[in-house]
Amino acid sequence: MxxxxxxxxxxxxxxxxxxxxxxxxxxxxxxxxxxxxxxxxxxxxxxxxVPVPYVTWSPGRTVDVLGAAASGPGQAVQISGLTTYPTDGQFRLTTVGVTRADSRLTLPAALAAYWLPWREVLPRAAVYAPGTTQQESTAEGTRMMDNAQQSAIVAGLRSAGVPVTEVTKVVGVSIGSPADGRLEPGDTLVAIDGTAVSTPTDATARIRARRVGETVQVGVLRAGVRRDVTVPTVAAPDDPSQPRIGATVGVGYDHPGTVGFGIDPAISGPSAGLVLALAVDDRLTPGDLTGGRVIAATGTIDPDGTVGSIGGLPSKVAGAKAAGAALFLIPRGNCDEAVGLHTALPLVPVDNLQQAIDVLSRPQTPVAGLPHCS
Incomplete structure (x- = not known):
């Protein structure tokens, strides 16, 4: 049988x-x-x-970046060595809850999110590259937040009239490379072989002009002290004819004082740039930019103050409304999405940081007189 x-x-x-x-x-x-x-x-x-290849965005928490630091004493915007001014209102950073890289969405959950208000369902590939782990996703989000904070500091300082100088910085050193132990991330690169360096491209070109095995004299400023170090070159892994020292250089900025953020490290991504830059400007200029109101803002920011588009706008609108925001500053690049949202919360589009400051500097302007998406 x-x-x-x-x-x-x-x-x-x-x-x-x-x-x-x-x-x-x-x-x-x-x-x-x-x-x-x-x-x-x-x-x-x-x-x-059975899981489906989608992820959801849903309303996340908001954080007052003019308030207290996420942990420890002090404020969320931490400034020393510069004159600061008191603030009264709130600048709200908005976040989005997203399906984790190591989680899978079922069909009923995807359908529920599709029909629930202020939520979005997106193809998984639009958010995570194939094979992305949660650890990799977290590291990338942290990197983007770090970049957003640095750009926000520069943009906020410039808008407040603080002088900022563009310099060439060592932004990374490969472990075990010739530069390891000789150069450090954050070093300001001032000279190669005794000749002043003006840009990262200039520094890279001078190193590549050497032969593999030759040494390079590198002059740097570290903590305000000039140091000259000798670094041997080795062959680049992808081209044995090209010399390298194992240090990555990029654009950095020097300015008076120090500025940092006491933001919860669990908050990641690039979209906090605009609200952080506004907070820096508000702390460094007389008067209260918020006018005592709760102001929400989202958008990436470049060091020159340019505001860029973000994702998850519907979920962020819901978060801003729940936080009691009087208005929500958004990137103009998100206007197509904003027009389709039915909300009483004024959504004010801006192209750059100065436009955002100008809007907030006129607190008595009626909603109808504010910029809007058409």
């Missing part, structure tokens, strides 16, 4: 068990009906449990 026939005779077949359960629950029914119902139940269970 085959195993299949044995299972059928003893009632251990999955289909027999399913139809028998249905008959116990719903009473006698024809075999065809019972089998069809069992098939439906099994299919429904599969659809409920």
């Amino acid at each position: 085959t195993p299949r026939r044995d299972a059928a005779r003893t009632g251990r077949s999955p289909w027999r068990r399913a139809t028998a359960w249905l008959r116990r629950v719903f009473g006698p029914m024809p075999t065809t009906t019972a089998v069809a119902a069992a098939a439906f139940v099994v299919l429904a269970m599969i659809l409920a449990l």
Whole structure:
């Protein structure tokens, strides 16, 4: 007797068990009906449990970046060595809750998110590259937040009239490379082989002008002290004819005083740039830019103050409204999305930081007189 026939005779077949359960629950029914119902139940269970290639965005928390630091004493915007001024209102950073990289969305959950207000369902590939781990996603989000904070500091200082100088910085050193132990991230690069360096491209070109195995004299400023170090060159892994020292250089900025943020490290991504720059400007200029109001803002920011588009606008609008925001500053690049949102919260588009400051400097302007998406 085959195993299949044995299972059928003893009632251990999955289909027999399913139809028998249905008959116990719903009473006698024809075999065809019972089998069809069992098939439906099994299919429904599969659809409920099998993951679908989508993720959701939902409203996240908001944070007052003019308030207290996330942990420890002090404020969320931490400034020393510069004159600061008191503030009264709030600048609200908005966030979005997103399906984690190591989680999977089921069909019922995706459908529920699709129909619920202020939520979005997106193809998983639009948010995570194939194979992305949660650790990689977290590291990338942290990197983007770090860049947003640095750009916000520069933009905010410039708008407040604090002088900012563009310089060439060491932004990374490869472990085990010739530069490891000789150069450090944050060093200001001032000279290569005794010749002043003006840009990162200039510094890279001077190093590449050497032969593999030759040494390079690198002059840097570290904590305000000039240091000259000798760094040997080695062959680049992708081109044995190209010399490298294992240091990455990029644009950096020097300015009076120090500025930092006591923001919860769990908040990541680039979209906090605008609100952080506004907070820096408000702390460094007389008067209260918020006018005592709760102001929400979102948008990436460049060091020159340019505001860029963001994702998850519907969810952020819901968060801003729940926080009691009087208005919500958004990137003009998100206007197409904003026009389709039905909300009483004024959504004010801006192209740059100065436009945002100008809007907030006129607190008595009626909503109808504010910039809007058309």
